[in-house]
Amino acid sequence: MVSVSDAQAIILNLVQPLDHQRDTEVVDLLVADSRILAVPVTSPLDFPHWDNSAMDGYAVRYEDVQHSSENPAVLEIVEDIPAGYQPKSTIQPGQAARIFTGAVIPAGADTVVMQEKTRREENRVFILDAPKPQEFVRHKASFYQSGTQLLPAGIKLNAAEIAVLAAAQCPQLSVYRRPRVAIFSTGDELMTVEQPLQPGQIVDSNQYALAALVKQSGAEPILLGIVKDDPVALEKVIAHAVAIADIVLSSGGVSVGDYDYVDKILESLKAKIHIRAVEMRPGKPLTVATFPTPSSPSSPSSPPTSPLPTPHSPLYFGLPGNPAAVLVTFWRFVLPAIKKLSGITEGWEPVFLKVRSHHELRSNGKRETYLWGKLHLIDGVYEFHQADGSQSSGNLINLAQTNALAVLPVGKTLIYPQEEVQVLQLSNG
Ligand SMILES: Nc1nc2c(c(=O)[nH]1)N[C@H]1C(S)=C(S)[C@@H](COP(=O)(O)OP(=O)(O)OC[C@H]3O[C@@H](n4cnc5c(N)ncnc54)[C@H](O)[C@@H]3O)O[C@H]1N2
Ligand code: MOO
Numbered sequence: 218m219v220s221v222s223d224a225q226a227i228i229l230n231l232v233q234p235l236d237h238q239r240d241t242e243v244v245d246l247l248v249a250d251s252r253i254l255a256v257p258v259t260s261p262l263d264f265p266h267w268d269n270s271a272m273d274g275y276a277v278r279y280e281d282v283q284h285s286s287e288n289p290a291v292l293e294i295v296e297d298i299p300a301g302y303q304p305k306s307t308i309q310p311g312q313a314a315r316i317f318t319g320a321v322i323p324a325g326a327d328t329v330v331m332q333e334k335t336r337r338e339e340n341r342v343f344i345l346d347a348p349k350p351q352e353f354v355r356h357k358a359s360f361y362q363s364g365t366q367l368l369p370a371g372i373k374l375n376a377a378e379i380a381v382l383a384a385a386q387c388p389q390l391s392v393y394r395r396p397r398v399a400i401f402s403t404g405d406e407l408m409t410v411e412q413p414l415q416p417g418q419i420v421d422s423n424q425y426a427l428a429a430l431v432k433q434s435g436a437e438p439i440l441l442g443i444v445k446d447d448p449v450a451l452e453k454v455i456a457h458a459v460a461i462a463d464i465v466l467s468s469g470g471v472s473v474g475d476y477d478y479v480d481k482i483l484e485s486l487k488a489k490i491h492i493r494a495v496e497m498r499p500g501k502p503l504t505v506a507t508f509p510t511p512s513s514p515s516s517p518s519s520p521p522t523s524p525l526p527t528p529h530s531p532l533y534f535g536l537p538g539n540p541a542a543v544l545v546t547f548w549r550f551v552l553p554a555i556k557k558l559s560g561i562t563e564g565w566e567p568v569f570l571k572v573r574s575h576h577e578l579r580s581n582g583k584r585e586t587y588l589w590g591k592l593h594l595i596d597g598v599y600e601f602h603q604a605d606g607s608q609s610s611g612n613l614i615n616l617a618q619t620n621a622l623a624v625l626p627v628g629k630t631l632i633y634p635q636e637e638v639q640v641l642q643l644s645n646g
């Protein structure tokens with residue numbers, strides 16, 4: 218059994234990020250949000266493109282107005298310059314141009330006086346207060362110099378990056394393709410959400426949970442359905458899954474029961490098993506394996522998803538079947554792996570915050586324990602509230618609305634109310 222931190226290190230070490238040449242696609246800017254930029258972007262444009270005004274007011278020569286606080290300068294207005302127009306005149310001593318925010322500074326002027334510090338009389342303006350030299354001029358290239366790197370590869374495109382790319386006139390971009398994550402559930406007791414349940418049967422909620430988690434991570438879920446606890450059926454699905462996906466997630470069948478076949482089949486398919494159990498609760502029986510190359514081509518009876526180009530090295534997670542264990546192991550281990558695979562160059566690891574606990578929190582101290590609940594903001598300070606009801610890994614119901622997991626390290630059995638506790642903040646919260 219490995220510790221949680223060793224498991225994280227082993228897993229991240231196994232992840233081969235997508236290739237910046239082979240694993241990319243071109244997308245329109247309007248649908249590029251949340252994608253990962255695959256090539257650095259440079260622009261032939263300076264930002265600002267030209268000296269422009271930061272205020273509505275008057276473009277002036279500083280030397281004309283420097284003593285205006287004691288003795289207001291009176292300047293002749295020679296031109297009106299709204300945003301979007303190229304000025305025609307060169308401002309001479311004793312002259313000014315009416316100018317508006319974002320408009321091009323005319324030649325000869327070097328300073329803008331805001332409107333509120335002036336008085337207008339027909340085509341003359343009185344400067345009532347001396348500005349600072351070059352005040353309210355946004356200088357050409359002062360935000361960005363053309364030809365230098367505008368955005369690096371490996372970043373997620375959110376609203377700010379999309380705005381930058383739009384301003385730099387990039388209507389299309391090269392981004393990493395979405396990682397492909399195959400998902401299936403194992404168990405004779407499992408039914409889909411539409412099927413009537415007979416005694417002993419339950420709904421395969423893990424498939425739905427994992428599909429949502431994978432989609433939220435930016436990856437593409439490939440749903441392979443429910444597989445019976447039957448070695449032949451399992452072997453066929455696993456072989457297919459590793460041929461078509463970057464990451465495979467199965468749930469169930471990784472403990473020591475007579476019908477827990479996943480590890481044996483991975484071995485028969487020549488997978489290398491790196492982790493069989495992790496010192497955590499929930500989530501102890503977690504299998505992590507790699508397939509150096511896809512073990513077989515896509516079988517004819519499988520869904521029509523084309524194989525990934527070889528070589529690719531799929532990473533297999535055999536998640537425990539208990540519903541809480543599935544969510545916790547996804548958040549703790551699978552999500553960082555998807556992030557690293559996706560081409561993001563940094564920040565794959567989970568984010569832990571130190572907050573105070575509202576309640577007493579308990580663990581048996583034997584495994585690193587993850588308790589689910591909610592972060593509340595109390596007077597600007599986060600407080601962790603454990604979910605009411607059972608923290609059994611078979612209980613899915615009180616996981617609804619979870620936005621954080623409190624973490625009690627091995628050996629820690631009790632956290633007092635108001636004591637500090639580490640929490641894993643969940644991005645879906
Ligand atoms: N003798 C031992 N028994 C168990 C151990 C152990 O160390 N020794 N570990 C326990 C822990 S901890 C966990 S977690 C589970 C993991 O079991 P498996 O991964 O083998 O999963 P299953 O046996 O197939 O199912 C466990 C449980 O989860 C329900 N389940 C399974 N799949 C789904 C699904 N897709 N959707 C909803 N619920 C699902 C299943 O019905 C079982 O109730 O093993 C413990 N046992
Ligand atoms: O470790 Mo298991 O996931 O608690 O039920």
Ligand SMILES: [Mg+2]
Pocket residue numbers: 469470471472473474476477538
């Ligand atoms: Mg089992």
